[in-house]
Amino acid sequence: MENMPASWKLLLMLLLVLTASCGRVHAETLAPSPKPLASVPALSADMRKVAVLKSQNSTQNVQLLNPVNLSLECSLTADHNNLPNISAFWSQDGREIPDSRLTVALENQQYHLQRLFYISGEEMLGSYSCVFENGVRADFILATPPFGEVRDKPVVSYVRDFVVLPCKMEEAKPKPLSWRWFRGNKTHKEQISEQPERFQIHSEERKSKLKVINLTHEDAGVYYCGAVYAIGTTMNPIELKVITYQEPLKPFIGILIEVVLLVAVIFLCEKRRSKKNTSKGNEENVDQNNIKLQEEEKGAEEGSSMRQRKV
């Protein structure tokens, strides 16, 4: 938050007066209707956001935690036309703010537009824009700190089981004051209150968990985890899907059937092969046995004749 020193405030006021008088002069020559003056701020601005524009639009995200006096400024660099004055206005959420149209004078090759806003509550958050006559605009999106990781896949759980929906605000972002949980859709959200049988909420500084017990199919849907700040609440949607045990059971049984089939096929093939082998082998064995007996007889004879054994 920047506090403008006193000398700058004086300069600004002088500038505004000058611009106003200039505008008035121009107004008499160019257009009959008088243009209103920019309201001189009675309070000092707590926060200042500046957008420097050349020929393209710019967008800025402004994170707000508490009610604040916000000064939004736009500086448009002059192009080759070098018009001495240019008109501009402020808009909120696409609609022009009444009595905000101004004529801005050219100074130091720039058209400088500034307005002070008092953001008091959640309804004041939104998109504020300064729009210049030549179509160039700067958008300031005022919002509470957003969640970093938004889970795009639904959380899956089973009927009669419980599920824990987690929510986390990272270290880099400011700490929320409290946490709230909601259920519903984008338009209508209902806050979930703690019921010991069904919902349990456990919140720490930066984390919050919603435990839904004894799930049924009706519990499926979108749950919103809200990080509460002084100025508003950031919502994080988490989708919950509830399925029955039969869903994973089907692939499981499929795999089991495949295993049983493969094992049966392998054993059958082996049995068939061994049957073939035994029928072949029986014939061979008889021949081999004859050969063996002859060899052994030879060996026994040689052994007994050539060796003296100590028994």
Added chain:
Amino acid sequence: MVVIKEQRPKGGRRAPEDPNAPEDPNAPEDPNAPEDPNAPEGGWGWMVVAGCFLATICIRAVTRCVSMFFVEFQTHFEKDYSTTAWIHSLIDSTTMLCAPLGSFLGNRLSCRATVMLGGLLSSAGLVLSSFASSVEFLYISLGVITGLGFALSYTPAIAIVGKYFVERKALAYGIALSGSGIGTFLLAPAVQLLIEHYSWRGALLILGGFVSNLCVCGALMRPLKDTEVKKLVFNQEVVEPSINTKLSSRCQNFCLKTREDFGFIWKPSFLVLSVSFLFLAYGCSSPVVYLVPYALSVGVDHQHAAFLMSTFGVSGIVGNITFGWITDRKRLRKYRMACYMLAIGMEGLCCMIIPFLHSLPLLAPLSALYGYFDGAYVALIPVVTSDTVGSTYLTSALGAVYFLHGIPYLLSPPIGGWLVDHTGTYTATFFLSGASFMLSSSLLAAAVFVRYVLMMCERTNPPPVCEWVCEWVNGSVTVKRFELSKKGRKRCTSICHLPFTELNWSFLLLDPPHR
């Protein structure tokens, strides 16, 4: 002295089921000698590789994807990060620490039955956890039950690949183990989609169905035909030759069998390998976890940090397969252990270099290199184990190896986290992991050197030889000759094939033959 006519066993080579044949622990294993002449080397073997690939996806990739559920668990059960992160540690450590149980059952039943049992158990665990009402329930259903199921499936699935391949073992393992990288790549977006559509309960249910595909993997793992005889171990003191013994009780049989199963543990080469695995497992868990946070801390943005992780994953897959293919080449097969040591050493070096890099253009190629060697050594672990203990013991040895991985997996993340909190930077964690890798590699190098020296010494004094003669009831005779080691081991152990009948055997001690 007694004249001996040496009778070579049938087949012209060392008989296949002969785990005690490397009786002389100082003799170097000859990786060129095929350990199992029955290895099919292709044909159905590739189906087994496919089964192991799918099993690796179902186990390793699913374990990694479980961490995607943590945010959901945290919101639903209202717990903090460390409480939910325990689930992942529980699954991982249960999978590794119960690996010996998996290998024990794989030996007793068959690899196929164990993998299918593991598949049923882990699938049941995941389905059960979809009904969880608290985090403690998840600890048990996910951490214990699913972890146990994974442990039962993992070791036998990997072991059976080693039984089907000898010539192309490293390539087969490379393809099979690349499943974890490819699986994570494919499964991560799929799990994300499942969580979005069905929430974590439905996603766990469907994941349980997916994991039941371990039963299909198990069905593919056709057991190799063993000889239809039982194997028994006879121990005979050298001092008292020629004793006739009949084998009495089944209990003795069982004890002997178990001792036979896990007898490889006391081999010095395996002991050295296990210690090096301990250091390796300590080193490998931290850097992967801290790579992305380190990148974020030096100013790389989120998307590029994720890109680093995917580079790591993809180059891991490439490293798996290419290193497996490379170390299968005939010339390099003798130097497989050296390749393994090189991969670990390079991994340690990359790890140590990371803290000196401060920008994305430097971190990206390093993460690719790091991922490549990570995939390389992961593919070589079962190969090196199989080279050290032989393919008969592979199932049990892998169980022991993964058990040794489990302990550092539990310890390393907390220690790494403590270091990061204490020093404020990631440098200490990366240095510690890099040093761990280098230590593991140098330990193996030292062991190879010592073995080489001892072998040179032994060439001058050949050890004595003992001979077993087994006379069968049907009249055939089997003879086996062994060298006794010099270190005072006075046992001469042999295996006789026993066709369910009694056996007469005799024993001879001979002078060392002239060389």
